[in-house]
Amino acid sequence: MTAPEELPKLIDDCVHCGFCLPTCPTYVLWGEEMDSPRGRIHLMKQHAEGTPLTPSMAGHFDACLGCMACVTSCPSGVQYDRLIEVTRAQVEQEHPRTRGERAIRGMVFALFPYPRRLRALRGPLRAYRRSGLDRAVRRTGLLERISPSLAAMERLAPAPGRAPRLPERVAARGDRRATVGMLTGCVQREFFPGVNAATARVLALEGCDVVVPRHQGCCGALSLHSGRADEARAFARRTVEAFEGVDVIVVNAAGCGSAMKEYADLLSGDPAWAARAEALGARTRDLAEFLVELGPRAERHPVPATVAYHDACHLSHAQGVRAQPRALLAGIPGLTVREIADPEICCGSAGTYNLFQPEAAGELGDRKAENVRATGAELLVAANPGCSMQIAAALRRRGEEIAVAHTAELLDASLRGLGRAGVLTQ
Template sequence: MAEPAFDAHRPPSAELLDDCVHCGFCLTTCPTYSLWGEEMDSPRGRIDLMRAGVEGAPLTTSMVQHWDACLGCMACVTACPSGVQYDRLLEQTRAQVERRAERTPKDRALRTLIFNLFPYPSRLRALRGPLRLAQRTGALGLVRKTGLVRMVSRELDVMQTLAPPLGPRATVPERTPAVGERRAVVGMLTGCVQREFFGDVNVATARVLAAEGCEVVAPQRQGCCGALSVHTGREDEGQKFARRLIDTFEEAGVERIVVNSAGCGSTMKDYVHLLADDPEYAERAQVFSERVADLSEILVELGPVAPRHPVTTDGRDVVLAYHDACHLRHAQQVVSQPRQLLRGIPGVTITEIPDAEICCGSAGVYNILHPEPATELGDRKAANIASTGAELLVTANPGCLMQISQALERAGRPVPFVHTAVVLDASISGRPLV
């Protein structure tokens, strides 16, 4: 007889699987179901496949394809009236798949490249210089026009087109003193892609926190939080990153850990589950997770003390569209706080994006591993954003910034697109954005 799909190490919980009553409320919010209308590419369909594996069915290529096709956006978690913990089930399933599934040589090579590059800031920094030079000289644009990379690999072509325009590298000092009365001492995650490709966002984050009375500690030795690894089932790797980050921030002696990347924040809040079986780190992970907060959460908790100014050149009103990053809206349930902060800026009116709960297609490295559906979702998101007529677009996740910027560019509808921290920093400093 064929081996069962799952081994004995943390298989999908039968108890959690039984919470699903197949009501179908998840269907309209699932990106892949909206694309293909295929039951096995819906949350309840994937849960059926998990249940089959738990009951002893062998692992098949079809099973793996349906689980791989999930973006892990967790819109179904928000929509589910039964409280199904699909996030936990998917994490457990993907860890099994990574241990037990036989992938094609091409897929293995691509995943090896991704996970030997993106979680390592020093390697991204080494790539940053040549990439910036290629952008400034126009060489990258010429390569794109030839279509050679696309002919070799659609996935590698996506990697090169997603890169944002790079300026001088911006860094955050290890310690930023509070402006005025100190109200809190907070640690700050600088991230991997965020640190090397969106350093301006980190600088803005530290300035905003300092302006609101926070002493900001950004340990230089911090590494990856493990989000990309955890979300794709690389459990051991994700745990190693998590342990190191816990050690780093414990040594820093901070009261809270502030995160400005939605995917990173959701994983760090989940260390309590990731390290639940680790006798040395289980309790420490619980304490750590409880201290993690998104930037918008900590700012709302503290309440504003720094003055706000308009973000337009002539002080006129501006219509702003806020894009909810999935791992902020669905995984962390942080929805009102960013909007509250943005509404505190003089002259800002927020317009909601149609079908806001549907993922833009970024989803960590999903847009590299699955470029076709990711592109279609990105184009849908760009069209919905364009329909709002907004002059400024704001989000809280670097992946969304890259994905949607490319989609807007393809549509010929570029809109200034910035991180929440950048808008707040501009408002506090009196520097216009539009």
């Protein structure tokens, strides 16, 4: 991971041109210079030159979504992704959080990176949703008064279905073309199990043996993107160990894939793990990225539906994967794909952002929901569980509902000949 002493050079790469401004979600919302990438870089420079980290400075850094849209738009190649990760780590070390902030952050990081703990919530959460108690709780506004973060967590949580465990190996259909490892994730595994099942089936139908290591855990993405570097390194080491021995690791959650591709930087200071981390990062592929590289073999059947494709920030900006999901969707007969306006602007999910900054996240979610609604699509396609929950929750606030699916689920329905009903009933 970039060391603090390297910050001055990275900071000086910024020429303050302003190309980042119209792509920065918080600048778009508030028009405040210190809530733009170049404004935050100015604050980073002040801190690097000896200015103590003030609560105001920490607030501007906390307000950043880490969406990396500025990295895409920057003509000078400023590595804002590295700058904000180092700065977040400094904030966590130097900025005293309030008791309430410590409690919420402690709960989030004690829960979300641990699939077994998430699994324990599935039954109670399902019963809570089905009983209608959720609607009663929201009408009272009680959670909002106790903690906006708790209220956001309650609104975002989906009603999880059954989660059958994937076998440790799914055999290729027909001649084997590749052997791939598959990350099952945390939230993806426990709240969107259908995405993982669809991913494994699609890979198998395209001729891949799919290895699903039983002892894999959290990849560390949430920790890495929140300044918890030591915690992220521990998760990264475990992930590296779990996937050694496979040629390619396929990931179906944008934030996870982005983090795993950064392992070389994260573990660069650890001689025992640096080379292994670099090797894993080089073998990591987003599902859409891998399938386009592999090329189609299985027959595509029609899925007559109109979908809106959402660019997850850690897929489009952090990994540069934009054309591949669209190419896969375009290969499905009968499918009409509509573009969402302002695709570069984050939906407000951003890992844990919608829990720690619920007001700003809500505004961004509303903007994205309006743009999704304007497409007239009957189905939203997204490649990150946080985005799916965020946009679906924003639409519910408007009194609207839309079916949400992952690219893998569209492909699965097409390859198995399930048609439109195969995705609209997910």
